[in-house]
Amino acid sequence: MPPMANWERSADWYDVMNPWGPGDDFHLRLVMGAERVLDVGCGTGTLLCRAREDGHTGRLTGLDPDPAMLGRARVREDVEWVLGDAASARWDREFDLAVMTGHAFQVLVTDDDVRASLRAVRAALVPGGRFAFDTRDPRTRAWEDWHGSSFEVRNDDGEPAVVSYTVHSVDGDVVDLSETFTGRWWPAPLAERGALRFLDERALDAFLTEAGFTVEARHGDWAGGPVTGTTEELITVARAG
Numbered sequence: 001m002p003p004m005a006n007w008e009r010s011a012d013w014y015d016v017m018n019p020w021g022p023g024d025d026f027h028l029r030l031v032m033g034a035e036r037v038l039d040v041g042c043g044t045g046t047l048l049c050r051a052r053e054d055g056h057t058g059r060l061t062g063l064d065p066d067p068a069m070l071g072r073a074r075v076r077e078d079v080e081w082v083l084g085d086a087a088s089a090r091w092d093r094e095f096d097l098a099v100m101t102g103h104a105f106q107v108l109v110t111d112d113d114v115r116a117s118l119r120a121v122r123a124a125l126v127p128g129g130r131f132a133f134d135t136r137d138p139r140t141r142a143w144e145d146w147h148g149s150s151f152e153v154r155n156d157d158g159e160p161a162v163v164s165y166t167v168h169s170v171d172g173d174v175v176d177l178s179e180t181f182t183g184r185w186w187p188a189p190l191a192e193r194g195a196l197r198f199l200d201e202r203a204l205d206a207f208l209t210e211a212g213f214t215v216e217a218r219h220g221d222w223a224g225g226p227v228t229g230t231t232e233e234l235i236t237v238a239r240a241g
Contacts (some may be wrong), residue, residue, distance in 0.1 A: 001121045007085055007155055010192060016153050017163065018102065022222035023134060024050070026235070027099050030057055030132050034097035038063065038087045038124055040117075041104030045073025054077055058222060062115035086117035091124035091214035096123055100133035106196040107164045109174055111207075114199075118211035125240040131213060134235045137220070137227065138198035143167050159184070171200045201227065201234060 019082035035058040042062030065085040151163035181190040220231030
């Protein structure tokens with residue numbers, strides 16, 4: 001059973017806002033085919049918990065920098081949960097597969113962030129191990145639809161909250177934005193500010209090559225279709241050299 005939710009915390013709304021979808025199915029297939037798996041930015045641990053439920057018997061490790069997210073993940077004790085960001089990973093050739101789902105790769109905003117994180121993931125993988133992650137294709141300019149948008153979600157008790165977005169600036173390939181929660185749990189709207197980086201294929205490949213990866217596959221959608229420039233995703237599977 002999941003821990004009792006504290007609806008004042010945005011982390012407890014995460015799974016409500018991000019129900020299981022085609023991207024999770026894609027990554028789950030990879031996880032189920034690997035013996036030792038590292039989920040970088042695992043959040044509330046949904047992917048690895050589902051893998052256990054589906055019969056995965058190997059090593060499953062989740063890494064995330066948010067204690068509140070990991071607090072929800074730790075309800076499952078047969079998965080190893082580690083507090084830390086991607087760059088802080090200190091494993092040495094211990095995993096066959098690393099995944100970074102839910103566009104989490106885009107929170108790596110600076111070149112140093114990207115390089116340090118890829119080096120750490122590469123070091124954690126055995127030679128020939130794979131790293132699968134997804135980013136949004138910058139050509140679709142998704143942020144233009146986010147600014148001023150909002151939607152309603154309902155928690156497990158059926159009570160609503162409104163989530164809205166403000167895009168403050170776009171500086172090159174970095175988008176500075178806020179996510180705001182409004183509902184009875186907060187005396188004033190709860191705003192969380194952050195940034196996302198929209199790297200194109202050429203930039204992604206340059207960083208991957210520098211870190212010792214070779215791109216094995218890239219898809220524009222979760223059905224495995226090609227990248228076309230109008231597809232929304234850049235789904236990359238890279239192999240460690």
